[in-house]
Amino acid sequence: MTAPPRTGFLAGSGRTSMPEWAVELRGVTKRFGDFTAVDRLDLNLPKGGILGFLGPNGAGKTTTLRMLLGLYAPDEGAVRVLGGPVGKMRPRIGFLPEERGLYRRARADEAIAYIATLKGLHRREALRRARALLDRFGLGDFARVRIEGLSKGMAQKVQLLAAVAHDPDVVILDEPFAGLDPVNQTDLQAFLISLAAEGKTILFSTHTMEHAERLCDRLVILAKGKKRFEGTLAEAQRLLPRRARIGAADDLTFLAAVEGVAGVLAPAPGQPHWIVELKEGADGRLLLQACFERGVVPDFFDLNPPGLTEVFVAVVEKANAEGAA
Numbered sequence: 185m186t187a188p189p190r191t192g193f194l195a196g197s198g199r200t201s202m203p204e205w206a207v208e209l210r211g212v213t214k215r216f217g218d219f220t221a222v223d224r225l226d227l228n229l230p231k232g233g234i235l236g237f238l239g240p241n242g243a244g245k246t247t248t249l250r251m252l253l254g255l256y257a258p259d260e261g262a263v264r265v266l267g268g269p270v271g272k273m274r275p276r277i278g279f280l281p282e283e284r285g286l287y288r289r290a291r292a293d294e295a296i297a298y299i300a301t302l303k304g305l306h307r308r309e310a311l312r313r314a315r316a317l318l319d320r321f322g323l324g325d326f327a328r329v330r331i332e333g334l335s336k337g338m339a340q341k342v343q344l345l346a347a348v349a350h351d352p353d354v355v356i357l358d359e360p361f362a363g364l365d366p367v368n369q370t371d372l373q374a375f376l377i378s379l380a381a382e383g384k385t386i387l388f389s390t391h392t393m394e395h396a397e398r399l400c401d402r403l404v405i406l407a408k409g410k411k412r413f414e415g416t417l418a419e420a421q422r423l424l425p426r427r428a429r430i431g432a433a434d435d436l437t438f439l440a441a442v443e444g445v446a447g448v449l450a451p452a453p454g455q456p457h458w459i460v461e462l463k464e465g466a467d468g469r470l471l472l473q474a475c476f477e478r479g480v481v482p483d484f485f486d487l488n489p490p491g492l493t494e495v496f497v498a499v500v501e502k503a504n505a506e507g508a509a
């Protein structure tokens with residue numbers, strides 16, 4: 185297979201052929217003492233596009249990302265990146281670790297360039313790229329400012345630029361949105377999209393479902409070290425039954441008699457909406473019709489598929505219930 189043409193800022197590395205998978209994990213297990221943090225994980229991540237790595241605290245996300253970097257060796261199983269062993273592929277991977285930290289007395293441009301030189305770039309070229317990246321992300325005026333003189337968000341942006349300055353094919357970001365204000369989060373989203381448009385594979389972990397929903401071609405949900413879901417957002421949404429959410433002060437249990445309705449649930453404590461579960465192929469608009477025929481005028485009516493937060497909670501609750509059984 186041939187990589188998409190590189191037309192973006194980081195174009196020009198001259199690599200032309202790529203293996204099929206950006207990342208492959210086969211039966212990967214990582215233990216800390218008696219505790220299994222990652223449990224027989226299989227993953228095949230296609231090259232190109234943006235993959236969201238989701239899971240509750242302690243699910244094993246960071247441990248998995250560290251194995252992709254070769255920072256941890258798996259106790260069992262095999263990890264391959266871009267078709268080769270991790271150690272050999274490290275120069276083609278960019279990484280933003282969860283624990284942020286650049287040398288605080290270094291200038292922003294030098295901090296970026298330093299990381300790029302560790303990945304094999306010559307210092308002059310590394311500095312040129314560092315400054316171009318800082319310009320591109322509105323930090324050109326801060327190129328010569330020391331990291332300690334930057335705001336937390338700016339320093340995080342600089343660290344992100346350090347992860348990509350050497351033009352990696354695979355970019356791994358551990359919670360890149362954490363600590364950024366909404367404007368910087370929007371900038372980061374645009375940046376990740378632009379990297380993906382250049383043909384790179386982006387893999388990022390996050391606890392913010394909106395980012396995953398908006399950005400990701402594929403999603404992986406981990407819980408208790410095991411993969412609980414892998415697929416597209418639409419596939420994730422199909423994990424839950426179709427349902428309508430209806431806001432009304434009236435008792436809506438009469439909707440149980442409407443064609444295609446599987447169940448009617450009164451608002452849960454703290455929730456404003458009735459939930460009407462629908463069978464496959466049911467026409468949700470019949471619910472509105474039935475309400476109007478009863479003289480009930482809902483103040484809220486939503487037939488949209490469930491959001492990722494709802495799917496995530498259901499997947500994790502199922503994993504917890506399996507763990508407790």
Ligand SMILES: Nc1ncnc2c1ncn2[C@@H]1O[C@H](COP(=O)(O)OP(=O)(O)OP(=O)(O)O)[C@@H](O)[C@H]1O
Binds near residue numbers: 221247
């Ligand atoms: N070096 C270590 N020594 C012992 N236990 C560890 C170590 N690293 C991780 N763990 C444990 O492994 C489990 C998975 O941790 P990991 O950091 O991979 O989770 P995570 O999904 O990234 O969580 P979070 O969302 O909170 O960052 C946790 O229970 C953690 O305590």
